[in-house]
Amino acid sequence: MKSLDATDRAILALLQEDADIPMAKLAExxxxxxxxxxxxxxxxxxxxxxxxQVALLDPAKLNLGVTVFVSVRTNQHSQAxxxxxxxxxxxxxxxxEFYRMSGEMDxxxxxxxxxxxxxxxxxxxxxxGSDLFDxxxxxxxxxxxxxxxxxxxxxx
Amino acid sequence: MKSLDATDRAILALLQEDADIPMAKLAExxxxxxxxxxxxxxxxxxxxxxxxQVALLDPAKLNLGVTVFVSVRTNQHSQAxxxxxxxxxxxxxxxxEFYRMSGEMDxxxxxxxxxxxxxxxxxxxxxxGSDLFDxxxxxxxxxxxxxxxxxxxxxx
DNA sequence: CGTGAAATTCCACTAGC
DNA sequence: GCTAGTGGAATTTCACG
Numbered sequence: 001m002k003s004l005d006a007t008d009r010a011i012l013a014l015l016q017e018d019a020d021i022p023m024a025k026l027a028e029x030x031x032x033x034x035x036x037x038x039x040x041x042x043x044x045x046x047x048x049x050x051x052x053q054v055a056l057l058d059p060a061k062l063n064l065g066v067t068v069f070v071s072v073r074t075n076q077h078s079q080a081x082x083x084x085x086x087x088x089x090x091x092x093x094x095x096x097e098f099y100r101m102s103g104e105m106d107x108x109x110x111x112x113x114x115x116x117x118x119x120x121x122x123x124x125x126x127x128x129g130s131d132l133f134d135x136x137x138x139x140x141x142x143x144x145x146x147x148x149x150x151x152x153x154x155x156x
Numbered sequence: 157m158k159s160l161d162a163t164d165r166a167i168l169a170l171l172q173e174d175a176d177i178p179m180a181k182l183a184e185x186x187x188x189x190x191x192x193x194x195x196x197x198x199x200x201x202x203x204x205x206x207x208x209q210v211a212l213l214d215p216a217k218l219n220l221g222v223t224v225f226v227s228v229r230t231n232q233h234s235q236a237x238x239x240x241x242x243x244x245x246x247x248x249x250x251x252x253e254f255y256r257m258s259g260e261m262d263x264x265x266x267x268x269x270x271x272x273x274x275x276x277x278x279x280x281x282x283x284x285g286s287d288l289f290d291x292x293x294x295x296x297x298x299x300x301x302x303x304x305x306x307x308x309x310x311x312x
Numbered sequence: 313c314g315t316g317a318a319a320t321t322c323c324a325c326t327a328g329c
Numbered sequence: 330g331c332t333a334g335t336g337g338a339a340t341t342t343c344a345c346g
Contacts, residue, residue, distance in 0.1 A: 098301035145254035
């Protein structure tokens with residue numbers, strides 16, 4: 001895989017913000033003619049730098065005003081247990097992020113729901129299958145920043 | 157704003173996964189002919205349900221292997237302080253999520269960086285401007301699930 | 313090998329039913 | 330909501346640096 005030059009990064013920066021932009025505009029913005037710009041985008045897709053293109057939806061319009069971070073501790077550390085837990089949690093559409101952590105907590109989840117009541121249903125579903133040592137929920141009062149745009153300055 | 161019927165939700169579900177899909181395929185998938193399907197998509201955009209369309213990049217390919225959750229506590233609670241903190245943190249491109257929380261921690265951040273060393277630089281930048289009471293960093297060992305797809309079952 | 317211009321094909325979008 | 334037609338863009342081909 002070729003390394004990314006300044007032009008590639010400029011392209012990525014723009015596409016991260018708006019993938020709808022016509023190729024002509026994109027090319028102009030990075031001081032290129034449409035074809036070479038298109039070629040670069042193709043290469044970035046083939047190389048897997050650009051994984052896919054998605055529509056972002058407004059949580060408020062979908063009645064999803066509540067964001068909860070759930071930190072989970074367990075004393076079960078067998079592979080079989082993890083596989084079951086993994087499968088169970090991944091299924092839940094309200095869980096939009098799910099990490100295995102180092103340190104105090106074992107897992108961290110971000111859950112989006114319409115209300116506290118709806119969160120309680122998800123919570124019950126979480127603890128239903130796997131036996132968890134400790135589950136602690138923190139509610140977000142305000143979403144100050146939330147972006148899918150990754151920093152590009154570290155690319156090799 | 158009209159409420160979302162099953163067809164709208166089917167459209168949203170598909171576009172959340174892949175916004176590149178040609179209108180003809182999308183229409184076929186939801187048992188519609190292209191034009192009415194296109195009309196629905198237009199309306200969803202106008203209503204602000206679909207906010208925008210973005211390219212998702214592979215963090216690994218951008219040398220962003222490390223995810224850190226940073227919980228911040230402060231004893232400064234004035235509006236002026238918050239405004240400064242807000243502005244400072246929002247600027248930092250490595251901070252991809254930033255919430256004001258209820259309960260123990262005051263703020264929660266998700267930071268993506270290439271390495272522990274790079275995180276330390278971000279950390280220093282964080283504590284530089286605003287005086288923070290407590291900053292605790294938790295490292296993600298494994299990203300099990302991370303999706304931009306929101307649950308659609310609660311839409312009114 | 314990467315870049316710029318022209319030809320073609322395909323798809324978003326409009327109008328009529 | 331479906332069918333057909335148009336405009337315009339994305340994609341391929343070819344020539345050049």
